[in-house]
Amino acid sequence: MSAAVPVPAPPQVDPAAAREMAREAAAWCALHGLVVGDRADPRSATVPGVGLVHAPFSLLPAHLPESVWRQACELAPIFNKLVDRVSLDGKFLQDSLSKTRQVDDFTSRLLEIHRKMVEINKEENIRLGLHRSDYMLDLETNSLLQIELNTISTSFPGLGSLVSNLHRTLINQYGHLLSLEPKRVPGNVASSKFAEALARAWAEFNVDSAVVMMIVQPEERNMYDQYWLTNHLKESYGITTIRKTLSQVEAEGQVLPEGTLLVDGKKVAVVYYRAGYTPNDYPSEAEWSARLLIEQSCAVKCPSISYHLVGTKKIQQELAKPNVLERFLENKEEIAKLRKCFAGLWSLDDEEIVKTAIEKPELFVLKPQREGGGNNIYGLDLRETLTRLQKEGGDALAAYILMQRIFPKASPAYLVRGGICHEGLVISELGIYGAYLR
Numbered sequence: 001m002s003a004a005v006p007v008p009a010p011p012q013v014d015p016a017a018a019r020e021m022a023r024e025a026a027a028w029c030a031l032h033g034l035v036v037g038d039r040a041d042p043r044s045a046t047v048p049g050v051g052l053v054h055a056p057f058s059l060l061p062a063h064l065p066e067s068v069w070r071q072a073c074e075l076a077p078i079f080n081k082l083v084d085r086v087s088l089d090g091k092f093l094q095d096s097l098s099k100t101r102q103v104d105d106f107t108s109r110l111l112e113i114h115r116k117m118v119e120i121n122k123e124e125n126i127r128l129g130l131h132r133s134d135y136m137l138d139l140e141t142n143s144l145l146q147i148e149l150n151t152i153s154t155s156f157p158g159l160g161s162l163v164s165n166l167h168r169t170l171i172n173q174y175g176h177l178l179s180l181e182p183k184r185v186p187g188n189v190a191s192s193k194f195a196e197a198l199a200r201a202w203a204e205f206n207v208d209s210a211v212v213m214m215i216v217q218p219e220e221r222n223m224y225d226q227y228w229l230t231n232h233l234k235e236s237y238g239i240t241t242i243r244k245t246l247s248q249v250e251a252e253g254q255v256l257p258e259g260t261l262l263v264d265g266k267k268v269a270v271v272y273y274r275a276g277y278t279p280n281d282y283p284s285e286a287e288w289s290a291r292l293l294i295e296q297s298c299a300v301k302c303p304s305i306s307y308h309l310v311g312t313k314k315i316q317q318e319l320a321k322p323n324v325l326e327r328f329l330e331n332k333e334e335i336a337k338l339r340k341c342f343a344g345l346w347s348l349d350d351e352e353i354v355k356t357a358i359e360k361p362e363l364f365v366l367k368p369q370r371e372g373g374g375n376n377i378y379g380l381d382l383r384e385t386l387t388r389l390q391k392e393g394g395d396a397l398a399a400y401i402l403m404q405r406i407f408p409k410a411s412p413a414y415l416v417r418g419g420i421c422h423e424g425l426v427i428s429e430l431g432i433y434g435a436y437l438r
Contacts, residue, residue, distance in 0.1 A: 034055050036224065061164075100369055128437050161188045211269065246281065354390070362379060
């Protein structure tokens with residue numbers, strides 16, 4: 001990407017017009033299922049249809065140069081292929097995460113399941129990945145830089161697709177105030193395409209009576225994002241989805257001698273994880289037993305244990321090292337495209353970079369091996385954590401990676417939550433969904 005890519009300025013919206021748009025938008029959300037469970041209602045996370053509020057949203061889309069958008073879209077199939085190739089190299093995954101496992105019990109348990117599958121030479125003949133790669137546009141270098149690649153429980157394909165429709169509707173209605181064109185909002189078909197990928201994996205499994213099993217948390221306020229996929233699967237493909245927690249799978253599940261996974265008496269074709277990505281999802285041994293049971297079966301896993309491990313922060317950092325991509329990809333052009341979007345990534349056994357990060361913490365982010373957001377460490381907290389970890393010595397540093405901090409442009413925006421419109425400066429991530437089946 002050239003050094004001078006102008007980011008267009010967002011339109012100025014009169015506060016009174018913004019409030020009117022927010023009321024219209026909140027009504028649109030209620031009519032179109034852009035909703036989440038209301039924290040104020042304790043039943044909203046367990047009983048569908050109870051205690052709904054509109055999902056928090058930005059009133060207008062973020063601005064992004066078209067060349068950057070196209071670059072991100074071009075990267076998606078390359079990352080999909082990379083995940084698949086890396087997943088087949090069990091030694092690379094085990095070796096790369098060997099230090100992490102000594103200090104991180106969660107990663108250690110995942111690796112143990114992976115090791116068992118490698119030992120019995122377990123083959124996944126149908127492999128399905130539903131991924132999302134997240135980026136920011138760095139103001140300093142005018143480069144699109146990857147923040148992370150999500151390979152498990154990739155959220156918001158359902159609600160994200162609706163937000164794009166909402167923005168288009170608002171621009172259609174209020175375009176004369178905004179000087180924006182609805183056709184400049186890119187189409188977002190993540191919801192229907194994820195459902196199509198799940199349906200095609202189900203068809204490859206080739207058992208008409210089998211179901212798709214969605215692994216969910218016991219309490220889930222974001223269930224409607226998930227129900228959009230369930231709805232697409234039923235209406236477009238006639239496929240039934242069942243929702244189960246890991247503990248329910250442990251209680252109701254069994255693997256037949258030929259590998260079929262039965263849960264509550266139903267044959268399972270595809271297991272789609274919308275839970276299982278955080279230690280909180282494994283409060284007891286029952287959940288770990290369920291994860292192993294699923295992995296031992298011949299059901300299609302989305303993701304398999306190896307796809308899950310490819311999405312860890314440590315593997316992201318390993319892939320950014322010189323000559324590592326060449327181990328998995330042959331096409332020099334594709335390798336160059338991936339390298340171009342890598343931010344600086346370092347393991348904490350690099351003493352020079354740790355020293356620099358302690359001196360200039362504002363230029364780095366400290367990331368633990370966790371999914372789900374809200375875990376990163378910045379600024380003075382980063383300096384304090386690194387200093388403490390150094391004093392502790394041993395392998396404690398292996399639980400983290402260091403990443404170059406990206407500085408995107410902050411833009412004024414209207415954000416709507418609970419029917420109230422707030423004005424403020426925001427920074428945006430661009431998330432590109434990708435589906436891969438082989």
